[in-house]
Amino acid sequence: MESSKPSKNPRTASEVTKEWLEVVLCQYESKTSPRSTVKVNSFEVNPGCGKGENFSSDVMRIVAEGLVTPAGGTPSRAHYSFIAKFLTGSEFEHTMAMEFGAPQKESLTLSEVLPTLNTFQEERGGDKYRINAPEYVYGVCKDGEYLLMMQDLMEAGFKVGDKRRGLSLSQLKIAVQNLAHLHSVSYAFNHTHDFLTKYPNFITNPLMTDIMGVFVRVLLEGIMDNFLKNREEEFPGVLKTLASNKDKLVSKVTDILSVSGKEAILCLCHGDYWTNNFMFKYDKEGDVEDFAMIDWGNVGWRNPVIDLLYVIHTSTQQDLRRDHLREVQKLYYDTFTSTAANLGAALPHWRFEDFLMEYQKSALMGVVFGLLVNLLTLSASAKKLSQGTLSTGFISWLRVKFAKVMMSIPNSWLIKMVYMGTKKAWKPYFEELASMNNPEMTTRVTNLITEAYQDGVLNI
Secondary structure, three states: OOOOOOOOOOOOHHHOOHHHHHHHHHHHHHOOOOOOEEEEEEEEEEEOOOOOOOOOEEEEEEEEEEEEEOOOOOOEEEEEEEEEEEEOOOHHHHHHHHHHOHHHHHHHHHHHHHHHHHHHHHHHHOOOOOOOOOOEEEEEEEOOEEEEEEEOOOOOOEEEOOOOOOOOHHHHHHHHHHHHHHHHHHHHHHHHHOHHHHOHHHOOOHHHHHHHHHHHHHHHHHHHHHHHOOOOOOOOOHHHHHHHHHHHHHHHHHHHHOOOOOOOOOEEEOOOOOHHHEEEEEOOOOOEEEEEEOOOOOOEEEOHHHHHHHHHHHHOOHHHHHHHHHHHHHHHHHHHHHHHHHOOOOOOOOOHHHHHHHHHHOHHHHHHHHHHHHHHHOOHHHHHOOOOOOOOHHHHHHHHHHHHHHHHOOHHHHHHHHHHHHHHHHHHHHHHHHHOOOHHHHHHHHHHHHHHHHOOOOOO
């Protein structure tokens, strides 16, 4: 089939057709060999990750066998394997996701932003600071439609780490160095290109900051009421501290996440940087030879220290944090500052002591994200999560309309509704935590709470 615009994009994996796939593959092949055609002989669509591994989208793997024919050339056999992301749930969930902008940001990041940043660092730094991510293949993100197709990194030999075991020190160092490259390249780019003028989608949405405050409130209340309430002897002083400081802690989270423009450093941040969202490729000796970041839905223009706190507290065990924190902090700082300087954006005003002060000032975010990610992703309840399904006709129209009405009501009302909905949705996770039947989850949560209390992070 010759390349053309797909007449209708699938909303779910079940709607993928041979004809649609041929059009997309023609476009893909024509990027490197204009006017190529592709005939698909067979294809399969299977889950791209385990149930409960991704909350905001349906991740599928599309594998196809076919024939590709370059213009005026001879057909040859071709094997394709791509990852496709569809929005999850009903039209209501789809519309809400699009209104908040995460799908648009991920699609734009892979299709345009990262290629632009990589061109910048290649021209100025000789390609030493490349930001590796899946190759963008195809996407649509408008008028209620969303689909993102990208390179299948597993096909290329990449693997995610073990979220239950956590990262080793060597894995963490590689993840931190690559994170510092993302931050410093975008920081340097902004010095000459004004990133947010070029990409206004990445400006922080105040409503999302308020919703994050709701999540933190539900998280703290759930841990206090279901886990700490009957264990005051085991965790002396913790429950009292949380109860007396809960409102202040929620307020501090929203203050840290709100971008005032007065921050010492602002840059492009991943926003969900933990074990499941980056991949390693190993050589025959078991050493890491390549690294890539995936799942860019929470990307934004923020304080980079929050990304670093995120990966350290979501993806490591307590002993690693205790024994190697300063080493990891120094690695991040040195990589950031040296990279930025080499790209023409030196930071003489940002000393290591300044960085450490910012890290400590924002330390609450590490605790919060660590608790949230470990509670939700290590829980068996995540595998039982059920979401809405798509429909057609009047019901489909009604769900879209209802979502748009929801987004038009006063924010204070919406926040209350989010609070009640989150309390109900997260109840099984807190009950599982209280049961003590999930040792990995219980240990991670316990260690994070204990560390935060001992370090004074919970005292405001």
